[in-house]
Amino acid sequence: MTPEPSHSAERVWGLNRNDWLLIRRDWILNRVSISMALFVFATFQVLFVQAQLDLPYVWVFLTCMWAALITLSPLAREMADQGAAWSCTLPASRIDLVRARYFGAWLLAAVGYLVALSVALLAPGSTVVPSFAIDLDTLLVGATIVSVILVFLMPSVIRFGVKGVFVLLVPLNLLLPVVFVVSKATGTQDSLENSLLAGLQSLATVIAGLRDGLSRPLFYIAIVLLLFALNWASYRVAVALFMRREL
Amino acid sequence: MEDVLEVQGLCKRYPGFALENVSFSVPYGYVMGLIGPNGAGKTTTLKTILGLLLPDRGEIRAFGLDAIAQGKKVRSRIGFVHDDPRFYDHLTLEQNAGLVGRFYRTWDFRRFQGLSASFGLPVGKRFGVLSRGNKTKFALALALAHQAELVIMDEPTSGLDPVFRRELLDNLTDLLQDERTSILFSTHITSDLERIADYITLIQGGRVVFSASKDEILESWALVKGGLDLLDRLPSGTFRGVRRGELGFEALTDDVESIRGRLGDAVIIDRASLDDVVLYTSGGAADA
Missing domain, CATH: 3.40.50.300 (P-loop containing nucleotide triphosphate hydrolases)
Known part of the structure; x- marks a missing residue:
């Protein structure tokens, strides 16, 4: 199917009227499940704070992972009610639908982070320091965690519905042990482990090199652009997959 | 239009x-x-x-x-x-x-x-x-x-x-x-x-x-009813669907004039309903 152009004079933050209507609709439809997810999220924050752990990046990691997973809530209803087919009978293009999903997911992740931050800061005995939680480094680490989850999960979920989570994670979960078992059997385990470590170290070196070589503002801009490019690529894949989805 | x-x-x-x-x-x-x-x-x-x-x-x-x-x-x-x-x-x-x-x-x-x-x-x-x-x-x-x-x-x-x-x-x-x-x-x-x-x-x-x-x-399609012997007089493919009973047949046609010309008063020609048209053209009219 040729992607239908989605021009509109009424764009706000790059989104047209239909995109906002779709996001609004998803949030209204899923208000109960989103509220419940946020409640569980807030409870986790209170418990984490009570544990008095001085592990700020663990807090960032768990908080952002939760925030990213909350974004799948609207997609669950879409699958349960065969909503994707119904949505495609509305005067909205498939591109509108995918774009609304991505923007909606990021908005929801941001709301989730704000809720977590508020609860973590207000809870008595909190070890989460406000200056750390809203520091640009922390926010970029958080955005990276959310991006990694969304970039991989969204195309699969948009194409296959909620079972897309399993379509992606089950093969991954099976593939990694299989690779290790095969490498052990063939006596290449050490070289595999070394290659993986070398890969991770190279990535760390590149990032450190960028941070040292560029001025701070330029480094932040580079990371933001990189994350944007990853999300954009994921979005384009999701559009291509959704265009082919028969409903 | x-x-x-x-x-x-x-x-x-x-x-x-x-x-x-x-x-x-x-x-x-x-x-x-x-x-x-x-x-x-x-x-x-x-x-x-x-x-x-x-x-x-x-x-x-x-x-x-x-x-x-x-x-x-x-x-x-x-x-x-x-x-x-x-x-x-x-x-x-x-x-x-x-x-x-x-x-x-x-x-x-x-x-x-x-x-x-x-x-x-x-x-x-x-x-x-x-x-x-x-x-x-x-x-x-x-x-x-x-x-x-x-x-x-x-x-x-x-x-x-x-x-x-x-x-x-x-x-x-x-x-x-x-x-x-x-x-x-x-x-x-x-x-x-x-x-x-x-x-x-x-x-x-x-x-x-x-x-x-x-x-x-509804004007062009019709149900034709007659004795079984009449069917033998017609080449196969004359009707769009035929249902044979013990005493006679019932068939669907979209060429009433041709059937009337060939069989005359030997058959009864009735108006077909949409149901008849769907039934006979889909092959759903089984022999009795």
Whole structure:
């Protein structure tokens, strides 16, 4: 199917009227499940704070992972009610639908982070320091965690519905042990482990090199652009997959 | 006469099923009935028109626009009534309407309220608790409240009791008085179409058997009844379907004059109903 152009004079933050209507609709439809997810999220924050752990990046990691997973809530209803087919009978293009999903997911992740931050800061005995939680480094680490989850999960979920989570994670979960078992059997385990470590170290070196070589503002801009490019690529894949989805 | 919808050479293949070269058109302000047995390809055709399925080949134009390339514009002028309407179960009808209506620039909430009242819909109730008939009426009210110029209905009367069916068809008949709303109505209940359709397209096994005005169809098709010995006088393929009984046969033809010329008064020729046409052309008329 040729992607239908989605021009509109009424764009706000790059989104047209239909995109906002779709996001609004998803949030209204899923208000109960989103509220419940946020409640569980807030409870986790209170418990984490009570544990008095001085592990700020663990807090960032768990908080952002939760925030990213909350974004799948609207997609669950879409699958349960065969909503994707119904949505495609509305005067909205498939591109509108995918774009609304991505923007909606990021908005929801941001709301989730704000809720977590508020609860973590207000809870008595909190070890989460406000200056750390809203520091640009922390926010970029958080955005990276959310991006990694969304970039991989969204195309699969948009194409296959909620079972897309399993379509992606089950093969991954099976593939990694299989690779290790095969490498052990063939006596290449050490070289595999070394290659993986070398890969991770190279990535760390590149990032450190960028941070040292560029001025701070330029480094932040580079990371933001990189994350944007990853999300954009994921979005384009999701559009291509959704265009082919028969409903 | 201008057409609101033109389907030309539509093809769609699945494993075990193929829609082959489907063509028909719906003139402005008329009702086109799409009939055929279950699995004939009616829903596939409608889904392709709505852009839910991608055609392998063929062209679909609605309101003069390419329905695939300009689907968004086309769908803004179409109302869709599914055989099992899917809205949001946990929201009231009014909330559902508020959520869906905003997508249409021509949405008229007052008209929705008026239609709901005339259809007897409980707008304060949750969609999930409605009867099947009321769900269909709600879908129709939504379609008409955004002033759809073409209403596509996929088996809207299947599963409804006769009273509800009659009510729904009456509602449709009333609504057609404006002469600007066109309807594409798919069903396997042919009596519904005999009541409201102006044109009929029969699909069987993914192919169009005929597409013509209802009056033309009812005039040109006939049931022929006679003794079994008469069948031997005719070459095979004379009839579109034959049912043999112990005492005689009953067969369908779309060439009444030729049969009358060959068999004269030896046979009885009756008007065929749409049901007869579907039954015989689909091979569903088994020998007694």
